[in-house]
Amino acid sequence: MKKNFDAPPKDLKFINDLRDSSLDICPMCGAPRTSSLDHYLSKEYYPEYTVFSKNLVPACKCNSSKGKKVTGSIVALERILHPYYDDCLNDRLLSCLIEQAPALPVVSITIQTLPTDQPIDESIKFHVENIVKPSGLVKWLDTLWTRVWNSPSSVINTMPKGDVVTEAELRDAVIDQLDRVGRRYGSANNWESVFLHGVINSPGCIEWISSRHNYLVNNPLANDL
Ligand SMILES: [Zn+2]
Structure with missing residues (x-):
């Protein structure tokens, strides 16, 4: 999976298309830049979603700096918002x-x-x-x-x-x-x-x-x- 993400075969061409799509702002934090194609759910914890399109988000370094964390531990609804699904x-x-x-x-x-x-x-x-x-x-x-x-x-x-x-x-x-x-x-x-x-x-x-x-x-x- 990781190899397919790093060097996508032809039928996973959308990965490089997403990677090349330079957005004016980061959909995760609003910064005026994106720098990489990141995984919403980390590759380490969720390898099955490594090349799943909805798990790939063009983002600046804010997403990688969050590490593997997507949910909190205190209140049930605590989680990182997802730019494709969270209309808010x-x-x-x-x-x-x-x-x-x-x-x-x-x-x-x-x-x-x-x-x-x-x-x-x-x-x-x-x-x-x-x-x-x-x-x-x-x-x-x-x-x-x-x-x-x-x-x-x-x-x-x-x-x-x-x-x-x-x-x-x-x-x-x-x-x-x-x-x-x-x-x-x-x-x-x-x-x-x-x-x-x-x-x-x-x-x-x-x-x-x-x-x-x-x-x-x-x-x-x-x-x-
Ligand atoms: Zn950002």
Whole structure:
């Protein structure tokens, strides 16, 4: 089985097709990359599913870093979500909270799982703790925040570049970009959407970004000092 996965014969050609399909985002964690074709159920524990198409998921390193674990041991419904079968992955599950720490431009960003009426709420929480959080999302959001602080309009492309902006205009621009990014990736749980949703929902964040943008518009050399 393993040999067939590593070097698929002709009738298992779909394996290489899946392997070559480079997705824009990882269906497991929402990262803007995929790097390998992974097994949802590990080859070691479930060798019979080594070349089963529904067990093969293009993913970034988040899936391999989960190891062989697909279920929890505390609550019965705790398990890793499956991108082919768990429709809840199409819903917006994630946001973030951006807080001053202790003062701007330094912030602390924490991942938030949005409330859901899905019956598999425990699975969603388990997936976020074991796949999404260890994936490097917080570090990525920190880096994006730095880019926003240096030049808000270079990240939030929907806002005016050279003109001052009101908080209401900025909020509309972020909502617009959130919608566009979701449609571009075909998923609401890509990392950029997590950030944009967090900007809208973090108290004060729209105000900080609009003030920063307006300051840069009025002081165009500020970043060069
Ligand atoms: Zn991933």
